[in-house]
Amino acid sequence: MKRAAIAIGMVLGAVWAVAIVLLPLRLGLPFVPPALAIPAAFLIPGIVMAMMIGVLAARRFFNADLIDGSAAITGTRVDIDERVLLNTVEQMVLALLIWPFIGFNLGGVSILALGVGMAVARLIYWVGYHVSPPLRSLGFAASFYPTLFGAFWAVWIWIN
Template identity: 50%
Template sequence: MDGKQRLIAASMALAMLWSVALVWLGFGRGAGFLGPVTPVVLAYLPGGLVMVALIGRLAQRRFFDPTIIDGQAFAPGSGAEIDQRVLTNTTEQMVLALVLWPFAGWTLGWGLMPILGVNFAVMRVLFWAGYHRSPPLRGFGFAASFYPTVVATLAGIVRLMGV
């Protein structure tokens, strides 16, 4: 591994530690008298707002650039193409969240879901900024928004199995 790869790997390892701590902090938090609906709604709102920002940024780029205003493909490596990659990956991760976080909430406590949601949004913004400026920040933002979903799901499976 070269220096850049080591730095990115270290940021991903830090993100794994962050993810375990995040799920541990959210474990067992109930939704109180509100039931599961409020935590579910609050879980997805932050990620949805990040997607709104990404879509808005892409629309702004198209509007102000005559070379892409009519829907042409983005130039490879351009800011718009990077934003499109971030939006695509964010959409993929939101789909994972939509299908896996309710299971984590059900098995580990509904209060975990808003914690996952806020973390997701913050880390997606770091991923987005890192994609434009800093590979280690990109690696951390990616991993710290992906790993909590994996950790929470695996912890939920373990809890459900009674291990």
């Protein structure tokens, strides 16, 4: 059952990735210079990440056992929030390294779509992890796959 839920999340994440990367290219949206779009693209996922940090800080502040920075008990809400935040940092670092290349090859609108998509996917990941850990697969895939697919598509455009 867990593997099926994870596999469904991965497939839906792949569909999401193709839509996030290709749809902005097909809609004929106005040109946005990559130099303007790149910083803006990180704003919304940055706000989501700030929310994660704030919620985690509040959980620690109001827990006498954790206020001094002690390790959270595995499976608790604090532990899950820490895992979500760590994975979000990993995803954002990857995005910081790859999205500029995507933006300069596919255009600024593509980067803006990646930013909005990342924010939504990270929220899905966060909620999914709290509901049932296998449900986080959709949020993970919808965060990770668009960056990879966008990079491959940008390389394809760049070399052709």
